[in-house]
Amino acid sequence: MDLGLRGKKAIVTGATKGIGRAIVYLLAAEGADIGLCARTEDEVAQAVREISARGVNVVGETVNVRDGEAYKAWLERAAAALGGCDIFIPNVSAGGGMDSEKNWVKAFEVDVMHTVRGCETLMPHLERSGTGSIVIISSTNAVETFGGPMAYNAMKAALLTYSKQLSQHVGKKGVRVNCVSPGPVYFDGGAWELVKGTMPKLYDWAMKQIPGGKMGTPEEVARVVAFIASPAGSLVTGANVIADNGFTKRVQF
Amino acid sequence: MGSDEDFLKRSRSPAYTPVPRVKPADSPETPAEKHPDPQLGADLIDARRYTSREYMAREWERLWTKVWLLGARLIDIPEPGDYEVTEIGRESILIVRQADGGVRGFYNVCQHRGNRLRDCGLGTTGEGRSFTCAYHHWEYELDGSYRRIPDIDTFAQGRPARGLREVSCDTWGGFVWFTMNEKPEPLLDFLGPIPRHLDPYHFDRMVQTRDITVEWNCNWKTSVDAFNESYHVQGIHPQLLWYLHDLDIQIDCYERHSRYLIPFGTLSPRVRRPPSIPEPIKSIMKGAGMDPADYDGPIADIRGDVQKHKRAQGRAQGRDYSRLNDDQLTDDYHYLIFPNLSLNVHADDFWIFRQRPHPTDPDRMFYDILTYDLVPQGAEWPARVKHRDWRHGDKSIGTVLDQDAANLPGVQAGMHSAGFPGLWIGRQELRIRHFHKVLDDYIHGSGGRPAGAP
Numbered sequence: 030m031d032l033g034l035r036g037k038k039a040i041v042t043g044a045t046k047g048i049g050r051a052i053v054y055l056l057a058a059e060g061a062d063i064g065l066c067a068r069t070e071d072e073v074a075q076a077v078r079e080i081s082a083r084g085v086n087v088v089g090e091t092v093n094v095r096d097g098e099a100y101k102a103w104l105e106r107a108a109a110a111l112g113g114c115d116i117f118i119p120n121v122s123a124g125g126g127m128d129s130e131k132n133w134v135k136a137f138e139v140d141v142m143h144t145v146r147g148c149e150t151l152m153p154h155l156e157r158s159g160t161g162s163i164v165i166i167s168s169t170n171a172v173e174t175f176g177g178p179m180a181y182n183a184m185k186a187a188l189l190t191y192s193k194q195l196s197q198h199v200g201k202k203g204v205r206v207n208c209v210s211p212g213p214v215y216f217d218g219g220a221w222e223l224v225k226g227t228m229p230k231l232y233d234w235a236m237k238q239i240p241g242g243k244m245g246t247p248e249e250v251a252r253v254v255a256f257i258a259s260p261a262g263s264l265v266t267g268a269n270v271i272a273d274n275g276f277t278k279r280v281q282f
Numbered sequence: 283m284g285s286d287e288d289f290l291k292r293s294r295s296p297a298y299t300p301v302p303r304v305k306p307a308d309s310p311e312t313p314a315e316k317h318p319d320p321q322l323g324a325d326l327i328d329a330r331r332y333t334s335r336e337y338m339a340r341e342w343e344r345l346w347t348k349v350w351l352l353g354a355r356l357i358d359i360p361e362p363g364d365y366e367v368t369e370i371g372r373e374s375i376l377i378v379r380q381a382d383g384g385v386r387g388f389y390n391v392c393q394h395r396g397n398r399l400r401d402c403g404l405g406t407t408g409e410g411r412s413f414t415c416a417y418h419h420w421e422y423e424l425d426g427s428y429r430r431i432p433d434i435d436t437f438a439q440g441r442p443a444r445g446l447r448e449v450s451c452d453t454w455g456g457f458v459w460f461t462m463n464e465k466p467e468p469l470l471d472f473l474g475p476i477p478r479h480l481d482p483y484h485f486d487r488m489v490q491t492r493d494i495t496v497e498w499n500c501n502w503k504t505s506v507d508a509f510n511e512s513y514h515v516q517g518i519h520p521q522l523l524w525y526l527h528d529l530d531i532q533i534d535c536y537e538r539h540s541r542y543l544i545p546f547g548t549l550s551p552r553v554r555r556p557p558s559i560p561e562p563i564k565s566i567m568k569g570a571g572m573d574p575a576d577y578d579g580p581i582a583d584i585r586g587d588v589q590k591h592k593r594a595q596g597r598a599q600g601r602d603y604s605r606l607n608d609d610q611l612t613d614d615y616h617y618l619i620f621p622n623l624s625l626n627v628h629a630d631d632f633w634i635f636r637q638r639p640h641p642t643d644p645d646r647m648f649y650d651i652l653t654y655d656l657v658p659q660g661a662e663w664p665a666r667v668k669h670r671d672w673r674h675g676d677k678s679i680g681t682v683l684d685q686d687a688a689n690l691p692g693v694q695a696g697m698h699s700a701g702f703p704g705l706w707i708g709r710q711e712l713r714i715r716h717f718h719k720v721l722d723d724y725i726h727g728s729g730g731r732p733a734g735a736p
Contacts, residue, residue, distance in 0.1 A: 046557065047557070069580075093578075095578075124557060124558040125558070126558070126574070126575060128564065128568070128574070128575065129573050129574070129575035129576070130575075131573055131575035131576050132575045135575055217554055218554035218555060218556060218557070219556070219557060220556065220557050220558065222553075222554065222556065223524060223556040223557070223558070223560055226520055226521055226523060226524055226553065226560075227521045227524050227560050227561055227562060228521075228561070229521070
């Protein structure tokens with residue numbers, strides 16, 4: 030199956046590690062041009078170097094997405110450099126924690142507002158694309174209880190509602206909007222590696238919840254995202270696709 | 283079977299960038315400079331010294347009855363007649379606050395028929411200010427002299443020439459120290475550099491928060507060794523790799539005592555940088571009054587930023603860090619006061635792990651957990667915790683110490699094996715080698731350890 034990604038222009042935030050990194054490497058392998066950002070300069074430089082080697086156009090910068098103006102300016106620069114934007118994947122997250130009220134502000138500014146600002150800033154480009162597609166990275170934490178009343182979970186839930194309503198709003202302009210909600214994803218330097226090392230009981234519990242006994246890999250999530258983002262996923266919009274190897278237990282009608 | 287090259291590739295310690303450290307000139311009180319390493323060779327440390335009853339007897343004769351030992355804390359025995367009974371091997375020592383405010387120590391044994399006068403732990407004579415033996419009611423003054431011997435006229439020989447047998451006592455750091463040595467060197471000579479290193483922490487401003495004795499199924503030295511190196515962190519404390527630097531550790535071996543300085547609040551080079559601040563490092567930030575959710579810098583900067591924050595905020599929090607250097611505000615300054623005190627010393631708390639030998643069994647020991655927290659100036663002085671006695675594995679003593687405790691019986695069992703000649707010690711374990719060298723000096727004297735001796 031040809032996903033139809035060759036020559037498409039994809040902008041992905043937080044793309045030097047984990048899921049974000051797997052997404053840009055896969056999209057580039059499928060022939061898409063890439064605009065990426067992350068916080069750490071040498072990691073951005075390395076990702077740009079490695080992806081360029083695949084023969085696609087790539088632009089990358091260090092951006093703190095909490096800084097709304099700087100972030101929006103970068104999005105415009107990236108779209109201009111790539112000559113448009115067909116795919117937008119807001120992936121950055123502030124992560125978990127419920128030890129401070131500030132987690133709410135941080136999760137709101139990072140998880141919610143960087144997604145909203147990105148969608149609004151890039152929408153004119155996505156409308157011009159003809160195959161415009163947004164895939165928002167949410168989490169299974171939004172649909173089942175996990176880890177306590179964390180800002181992270183509530184903000185990921187906000188993204189589900191925002192995504193659905195945005196999909197209705199921009200559908201007539203030919204832009205699709207979906208969420209992918211990964212369950213636990215394990216990778217070197219990832220959150221679950223930290224949990225395994227510092228909270229082994231929580232890690233063991235999570236492993237027991239997964240019938241197949243394996244956490245996801247960033248590459249597995251990236252394949253789901255790539256399909257939904259691509260023209261091949263043309264019929265899917267307003268969906269929340271769970272990619273969790275059976276970690277969650279609810280029935281999804 | 284792989285080649286030597288494969289073996290080395292799998293086994294080499296990871297490269298790392300050194301952690302920033304305070305310059306010696308910026309540490310006016312506790313010395314920060316690296317002490318030259320002693321040249322102690324690379325021999326095996328004979329396993330028999332952990333298992334042999336003969337060696338244990340020699341330790342009693344040449345070590346325990348010669349060194350200065352931690353006895354009591356002065357604020358626990360404030361009034362005349364207040365006392366603490368502490369045990370070491372076969373002996374029980376009674377440390378008593380005197381009428382003149384001084385402190386004296388005695389073997390805790392009635393001169394009549396040998397009965398123990400008081401049980402282990404804290405107590406007071408109250409206003410009576412005397413110790414009466416429960417057996418025939420021989421009664422002693424606080425200074426150990428006789429107050430009353432019932433029916434003294436029925437002893438043709440009169441009363442013994444001496445009252446309670448005294449041991450030498452002295453004080454440092456708010457603690458009473460004692461020695462059974464009849465011709466002891468002064469306590470401060472024995473402690474050497476320790477008071478200069480540790481006085482700036484103001485132990486007198488700290489309240490006791492744990493007072494637990496656990497009987498452990500290992501030799502006392504097996505336990506000393508367990509706290510004398512950081513190499514085991516990657517083995518049995520994997521969670522600490524997201525909390526401390528287990529390779530960039532400054533080791534300083536002095537004449538008898540030693541220390542190492544472990545950077546806290548930073549990642550080990552053995553783990554990858556995680557996407558968020560690890561909970562253990564968050565706890566350090568919270569302890570300093572910082573909000574981790576507010577922190578936007580890289581994890582590698584946290585240790586330095588905690589130091590700056592504590593330096594700036596300490597006084598307002600009632601915490602006087604004026605005599606400490608910056609590294610002392612975050613790091614573990616870990617001391618071994620020879621032979622049996624492992625101290626984790628921090629700006630806001632310190633922990634003493636004391637290893638005491640069993641009276642008769644080289645495969646058992648008593649592990650004391652004594653911890654103390656800084657009481658902010660102006661805050662009410664909290665009540666001290668009560669003492670508890672536990673057996674090995676009875677109860678959790680905290681994740682890290684549980685991990686240490688779970689490991690030790692296996693180590694002790696292995697010491698008895700015909701398949702184990704002795705300890706193969708690496709550079710990260712230099713303090714273990716140093717400890718055993720000092721032990722040799724006590725056991726064998728200036729002549730050194732004879733060939734073939736454990």
